[in-house]
Amino acid sequence: MKTLTTLLLCGLLFSAPANAGVxxxxxxxxxxxxxxxxxxxxxxGPDLHYAGNKFQPEWLKQFLINPEVIRPAxxxxxxxxxxxxxxxxxxxxxxxxxxxxAKELMGLKISTSTPVTSEPLxxxxxxxxxxxxxxxxxxxxxxxxxxxxxxVRGGISxxxxxxxxxxxxxxxxxxxxxxxxxYTAKRRMPNYKMEPATLDQFTRFLMxxxxxxxx
Ligand code: HEC
Ligand code: HEC
Numbered sequence: 001m002k003t004l005t006t007l008l009l010c011g012l013l014f015s016a017p018a019n020a021g022v023x024x025x026x027x028x029x030x031x032x033x034x035x036x037x038x039x040x041x042x043x044x045g046p047d048l049h050y051a052g053n054k055f056q057p058e059w060l061k062q063f064l065i066n067p068e069v070i071r072p073a074x075x076x077x078x079x080x081x082x083x084x085x086x087x088x089x090x091x092x093x094x095x096x097x098x099x100x101x102a103k104e105l106m107g108l109k110i111s112t113s114t115p116v117t118s119e120p121l122x123x124x125x126x127x128x129x130x131x132x133x134x135x136x137x138x139x140x141x142x143x144x145x146x147x148x149x150x151x152v153r154g155g156i157s158x159x160x161x162x163x164x165x166x167x168x169x170x171x172x173x174x175x176x177x178x179x180x181x182x183y184t185a186k187r188r189m190p191n192y193k194m195e196p197a198t199l200d201q202f203t204r205f206l207m208x209x210x211x212x213x214x215x
Contacts (some may be wrong), residue, residue, distance in 0.1 A: 021104055028101070031043055031044045031045035032047065033047045033049040036121065044075065046071075047183070049108055049110060050111070052106045052108045055167060057103075057106050059163075064092070065098045071158075073157055075087065076157075110182070116171055116202055118170060120204070120208070125201060126208065129201050129205040133202070141154070142155045144162050146162055150213050151214075151215065152214060162191075162211060163183060165210040166210050168207075170203055173206050177199055178194075180197055
């Protein structure tokens, strides 16, 4: 029993400072928030202290090796806006570093979200939500997405969603739509207060958006 307690305590001690490793070595924290408690600094890149809730590990790894543009207009910080032209291209990492960085990022979590339905949408339901995405809720005015012909379209003031299905975790997407304040205090996206069924369908719709469907 005593050994078990000691083992458990050691486990806690070793797992506690999840971001005191390669993320720190590579100075990722100079632009990204990596710790929940770091609320004072103004960062020039998106928050990563909940990366383990938000991203799919394989996408993270590929992004770090071969970074792509997600926010075509630039990154919105508080209090200002950094246009894309002010930003240097994102640094790329070797495969070995990317593996280590992605692993550490996946360990940064702030919440456990309620799991969503993973069943694919029927064709009819997908068309209905796509209509709502564009017309009823106007998501398309701020987010790039794919039209039925597989062409990229939409506004650029929010992050691109053309690859949401490979990039984001379904549970996180649902949580973001339900309670964005969990993840960011000052957000620019409206809170739609969707009915649970609509929320579930929107999440499943966003998960169908994948880069390989671009034509
Ligand atoms: C000079 C500032 C800077 C540094 C240093 C930096 N980043 Fe970034 N990072 C950014 C910006 C700005 C973006 C947003 C790019 C976009 O949206 O197109 C970004 C995006 C990301 C994303 C995607 C996040 C999202 O929400 O889409 C990840 C993951 C990431 N960076 C990881 C890292 C890691 C790991 C390191 C350290 C090896 C690092 N970054 C170093 C500025 C930086
Ligand atoms: C007025 C512009 C605007 C509208 C309309 C809007 N969003 Fe957003 N959305 C944003 C911005 C900006 C962000 C980035 C976070 C922030 O700054 O609040 C975001 C973030 C997101 C994210 C997280 C993406 C990421 O990589 O961090 C998802 C998912 C999302 N929006 C889905 C939607 C859906 C679904 C709708 C419609 C129901 C919608 N948005 C409507 C502006 C908008």
